[in-house]
Amino acid sequence: MFDLIIRNITNRKIRSALTICGIALGIFAVIVMGAMSENFHQTFERSMSVTSDKIRVFAESGVFGGGLTDDKVNDVLRVAGVKDAYGLLMTTFDEDKLGMTGKQILGVPPEKSSVALYPVELKAGRFLNPGDSYSVVVGNNIKREYGLEIGSKFEIHDKYFTVVGILDYTGSIFDNAVIIPLETAQNLYSVGNSVSYIFAVPDERVDAEMLSKRIELSVKGTSTLSPGELEVQARQSFMIFSVITISSGLLAAIIGGLCVMNTMLMSVAERTREFGILKAIGAETRDILLLTLGEASLMGLLGGILGIIVGVGAVQIMNAWLATTRIVLFLITPRLLIIAMLFALLIGALSGLYPAYRASKMSPMEALKHA
């Protein structure tokens, strides 16, 4: 039966090729948008893994509302169950680009820099030390983009900093982080003793969720985000992003599916008489279903393979091009490839379902009368 399916596809070369291209285009979109989502997902997972042990304490008015100062750190430290606490100032590195590049300035107390960044490790140099003022530790992407080495000078907000440490690649937000002493950052951006948020490290055997609530109740004017809450919030944001990216890819793939359905409906209509002949000589309903569904599925499969090849190629080219700007935007994973392939097959088969049903339900007598 497979040879008949192939023959039916090759007999209508141009139409089949166009249909396969339609599916391929859809799968291409799934691959590109999916690769973006996968990259975001990986960054998210790794970022979560490096900050999951800390409670974030914000001003009641939010991160951008201000009002959270160094003084609050001591209040947080006084809460039972808090092992350590320190404030951080976070701002965008490239204000002219509105932070679109994802690079961030992170002001941390020098003596806390290693614990604040834990478990991120150094690739070279050291973390910040007490007494450092114009020293900087940079993430791996920053190092690559600016060609920095230990001892290099790095300009931030019209001031030159000495690179003392380079972080190992993490695949997280820390790859794009520029870490400088908190006090220097506060002076550089003229924010007094304000901090963006406070990291509170729970004691061992203390429930982080409970401690989070306790901090919120004990330290006036603050709200907290426990590791669990942070994960939920982050996952929600990730889901929204994924839904937007994946659904635009799926939309394209569904259009490809409609392409197959249209082709199959035309093909079934053209071959009405042929189906009548097949039925008259003893073809079962399942034979007709197999022929038409097989044809649609095979076109889906071929479209899927083509879409994946072109999609992966395009992603590689875009990643190579973006590498010049040190941005990694796409990530191809085996999971994405499997999903795209299954989706192509599913689209093909589902699109062939209705035409196949129509073909199999034809009365042989009526079909034979068809001109």
Added chain:
Amino acid sequence: MPEVIIGEQGFKTEKRPEREENKSNLGNEEQKIIMQVENLSKTYMQGKIPVHALRCACITVRKGELLAIMGPSGSGKSTLLALIGTLEKATDGKIILDGIDLTSVPEKLLPRVRREKIGFIFQHYNLVPTLSALENVELAMRFSRVPKKERKERAKALLEDLGLGDRLNHKPTELSGGEQQRVSIARALANKPALILADEPTGEVDSKTRDSIVRVFKELSQKGQTILVVTHDPEVAKECSRVLRITDGMIKDY
């Protein structure tokens, strides 16, 4: 009432008493009744008006008979063929073919009946245009799940028997009308059916080709193949062992 039994192949069959005319021919395979049509009727609804395409048709066909059915257009010839071929459902009556009551075969078993018991030959040949002569003949056996090697050999032998040994790989468009009809005959014979139904098989060919097709039918009939031919052509009918005439849905046996 005839005793109803379930046949080996799952079809409902009827064990019927031998007719008087057959008793004298017991042991003569050629005289065995292969098909009995009893009070077969077909009524279509044209809007709210019933159209009686076939009325109480009764036919007895013996094995190896070459039977012609003649009649004017719209007389019910094709309807009779479609009913016997299980392409349409009868309104009333019975068709017993090779011991199987075709009118009581469940819908899902009809393709099997068509494969195993009936071979079709159409006026317009109805070959699949994208397949070669050999593949067209093989097609009927594909659905019977005949192994590839066997069906190739059988299809080749049939085509060679019909003088198409050098046209095996030609597509229908590369064959003449007579050649296409012979491919169609080979396809009908592929599954060794009990009955071949031919609907105007010479309707689209010249007289020379017509004669060659009739000759093939006669040879097949002599070998024991039962063939029922619907035709307008008296020259074809003349060569048949018996002629039935249909007028206004009613059959007269000559």
